[in-house]
Amino acid sequence: xxxxxxxxxxxxxxxxxxxxxxxVGKDFPVQQIQAAxxxxxxxxxxxxxxxxxxxxxxxxxxxxxxxxxxxxxxxGQKKFEVVSIKADRVVLDGFRIQGxxxxxxxxxxxxxxxxxxxxTLSNNILDDNFFGIYIQYGKNCIVKNNQILAYGTEEQQIGxxxxxxxxxxxxxxxxxxSGHRDGIYFEFVSNSVIWRNCAHHNIRYGLHFMFSxxxxxxxxxxxxxxxxxxxxxxxxxxMFDNLFEENWGDAAYGLLLKEINDSxxxxxxxxxxxxxxxxxxxxxxxxxxxxFENNGWGxxxxxxxxxxxVVANNFLGNTFDISxxxxxxxxxxxxxxxxxxxxxxxxxxxIGDVPFHPLSIFSVIxxxxxxxxxxxxxxIVTLLDKSEKLIPTLTPDNFIDKTPLMRSLEL
Amino acid sequence: xxxxxxxxxxxILKNRIVLVYTFILAVLSWSVFSLEDSSTKGLLSLLNIxxxxxxxxxxxxxxxxxxxxxxxxxxxxxxxxxRKKIWLSLFMGMSVSMLLAFVIGAGIPLLVYEASSVGLMMxxxxxxxxxxxxxxxxxxxIITRDKAKGIGISIMLWLFFALLYDGLILFLMFxxxxxxxxxxxxxxxxxxPISLARILILLHLDVSAMMGYTGAIFKDFFGTTAGLxxxxxxxxxxxxxxxxxxxxxxxxxxx
Numbered sequence: 075x076x077x078x079x080x081x082x083x084x085x086x087x088x089x090x091x092x093x094x095x096x097x098v099g100k101d102f103p104v105q106q107i108q109a110a111x112x113x114x115x116x117x118x119x120x121x122x123x124x125x126x127x128x129x130x131x132x133x134x135x136x137x138x139x140x141x142x143x144x145x146x147x148x149x150g151q152k153k154f155e156v157v158s159i160k161a162d163r164v165v166l167d168g169f170r171i172q173g174x175x176x177x178x179x180x181x182x183x184x185x186x187x188x189x190x191x192x193x194t195l196s197n198n199i200l201d202d203n204f205f206g207i208y209i210q211y212g213k214n215c216i217v218k219n220n221q222i223l224a225y226g227t228e229e230q231q232i233g234x235x236x237x238x239x240x241x242x243x244x245x246x247x248x249x250x251x252s253g254h255r256d257g258i259y260f261e262f263v264s265n266s267v268i269w270r271n272c273a274h275h276n277i278r279y280g281l282h283f284m285f286s287x288x289x290x291x292x293x294x295x296x297x298x299x300x301x302x303x304x305x306x307x308x309x310x311x312x313m314f315d316n317l318f319e320e321n322w323g324d325a326a327y328g329l330l331l332k333e334i335n336d337s338x339x340x341x342x343x344x345x346x347x348x349x350x351x352x353x354x355x356x357x358x359x360x361x362x363x364x365x366f367e368n369n370g371w372g373x374x375x376x377x378x379x380x381x382x383x384v385v386a387n388n389f390l391g392n393t394f395d396i397s398x399x400x401x402x403x404x405x406x407x408x409x410x411x412x413x414x415x416x417x418x419x420x421x422x423x424x425i426g427d428v429p430f431h432p433l434s435i436f437s438v439i440x441x442x443x444x445x446x447x448x449x450x451x452x453x454i455v456t457l458l459d460k461s462e463k464l465i466p467t468l469t470p471d472n473f474i475d476k477t478p479l480m481r482s483l484e485l
Numbered sequence: 486x487x488x489x490x491x492x493x494x495x496x497i498l499k500n501r502i503v504l505v506y507t508f509i510l511a512v513l514s515w516s517v518f519s520l521e522d523s524s525t526k527g528l529l530s531l532l533n534i535x536x537x538x539x540x541x542x543x544x545x546x547x548x549x550x551x552x553x554x555x556x557x558x559x560x561x562x563x564x565x566x567x568r569k570k571i572w573l574s575l576f577m578g579m580s581v582s583m584l585l586a587f588v589i590g591a592g593i594p595l596l597v598y599e600a601s602s603v604g605l606m607m608x609x610x611x612x613x614x615x616x617x618x619x620x621x622x623x624x625x626x627i628i629t630r631d632k633a634k635g636i637g638i639s640i641m642l643w644l645f646f647a648l649l650y651d652g653l654i655l656f657l658m659f660x661x662x663x664x665x666x667x668x669x670x671x672x673x674x675x676x677x678p679i680s681l682a683r684i685l686i687l688l689h690l691d692v693s694a695m696m697g698y699t700g701a702i703f704k705d706f707f708g709t710t711a712g713l714x715x716x717x718x719x720x721x722x723x724x725x726x727x728x729x730x731x732x733x734x735x736x737x738x739x740x
Binding site: 346348369370371390391393394413442443444445446447448449450451452453454455456 | 532533647654655670694
């Protein structure tokens with residue numbers, strides 16, 4: 075036993091002894107970060123003190139911990155990719171990284187991770203870069219508490235805030251992203267989680283999923299982006315407790331679902347969007363306990379959607395609760411609260427006794443003939459709506475919620 | 486001139502119908518706001534009142550009042566007063582009493598429950614719509630000497646502006662849906678004071694939906710400060726033009 079403890083103790087000493095700390099800064103022998111990296115051995119720590127570092131491209135090719143003290147600035151001078159990480163278990167924390175180059179072929183980034191595992195990027199400020207953080211072929215990487223800003227005006231002129239490609243088991247936590255093309259972009263990324271981020275004022279989407287299966291995004295805020303979140307060609311995506319707010323414009327949706335299967339949308343809030351959720355080619359998705367409030371359209375469900383369930387949601391103060399572009403109804407609505415419901419409840423069980431038609435005829439008219447929006451809320455339209463509600467002719471008569479709630483759910 | 490205005494206003498007050506109108510507006514407005522659980526629904530009910538009841542009462546009451554005061558007008562004409570002044574004072578008197586009725590009846594609850602941009606827009610457009618339909622009534626009352634015919638014209642005009650016009654536009658829209666008609670539609674809608682008032686309120690009430698594709702076109706026009714000025718200018722034009730034509734007719738009329 076004693077020998078074992080001794081060995082254990084010695085191992086510890088050896089471990090600590092090997093991990094040296096190299097200081098970089100004006101007042102230290104090493105003035106350049108790249109020199110420090112060259113000098114360092116695997117597992118060493120490089121402490122970078124406050125200052126302005128213009129070293130072109132900074133290559134990290136061995137497992138190191140880089141800590142910024144007093145927020146040192148790494149400046150790409152609008153020419154270089156600022157930090158390239160080509161090793162596992164790298165930690166990059168506390169830097170300010172700005173001015174990456176602009177090139178459409180190479181996509182220079184503030185931080186790019188190449189084929190590496192267990193990289194941690196945390197507490198950095200990324201300012202005015204083409205791409206913010208770019209992870210390709212990464213596994214078990216953590217991107218945490220970074221602030222990513224850019225000032226893009228056109229989609230073609232700016233890259234994504236956090237761009238992940240062909241990766242697995244990533245954790246994107248607590249970042250704030252604005253002014254990029256897409257706030258967070260996932261392509262071929264699986265088993266990953268996006269948690270507590272805020273993406274606002276991005277040009278295209280707050281969060282963009284392509285071909286990314288088995289992911290979850292939870293408790294994020296998507297505000298005032300070109301469109302909130304686009305989830306495309308993916309399956310098994312879980313979307314919980316997010317806030318989609320003020321995504322305004324013609325093609326602007328709080329949440330755009332295209333070719334999505336077997337996913338679960340739970341507990342989100344959609345507030346003041348042109349369209350809360352837009353569904354196209356979506357199958358077996360459950361929409362439960364969400365709040366749709368003050369949207370132009372609560373949900374737009376195209377006729378190409380199949381077997382979706384809309385259950386126990388609150389629809390409050392939307393101009394139109396639901397619209398669709400066809401007469402085929404393959405989705406079910408049950409137990410939602412609709413503030414436009416005018417039925418009664420004789421047995422006082424909080425479930426309305428007459429079914430509710432969430433589809434107003436005018437939303438169908440506007441869908442086929444957008445300029446008709448000009449006539450909204452005129453007497454003739456109100457008249458049309460009322461008579462259609464009584465005797466559905468143009469709208470599908472099985473597009474109903476059979477158990478509408480009398481009081482809103484507390485969500 | 487001021488004395489004639491004062492006389493007309495007092496005469497209308499004595500008539501009590503305007504008082505009843507004020508009272509009804511007040512009851513309706515207070516009740517829609519206090520009965521509905523959200524103020525948006527109250528606003529929607531009030532929108533219908535502004536778009537239907539306010540124009541109806543303004544146009545019918547003004548027409549009937551003008552016919553009934555034919556003898557009073559003849560009496561005034563025997564005095565050394567310009568015809569223009571008489572007609573203008575009558576118009577001012579009518580407008581002031583209609584405006585007072587609207588502001589007291591609907592304006593106060595509106596400001597109490599919803600003192601937002603929507604509320605203010607409703608108040609502004611409601612006032613303008615009142616005056617517009619007073620002016621239209623002046624025109625229809627001067628066109629013919631026959632009281633039944635004059636009131637008939639007024640009712641027809643109200644029906645046309647409040648109900649038929651939107652139906653016609655809807656029909657046109659379906660017929661011409663293959664063409665890019667959005668901008669033309671903006672122009673055509675602006676030709677109806679009630680539609681114009683409705684759209685102005687809509688842009689504040691359904692702001693999220695109006696940010697959509699065609700909504701954006703309307704918002705580009707009506708939503709900007711310039712568009713707002715143009716819209717209000719058009720509404721004021723709807724006061725000036727009918728009244729001016731009626732004034733020309735009144736000047737030449739053989740009474």
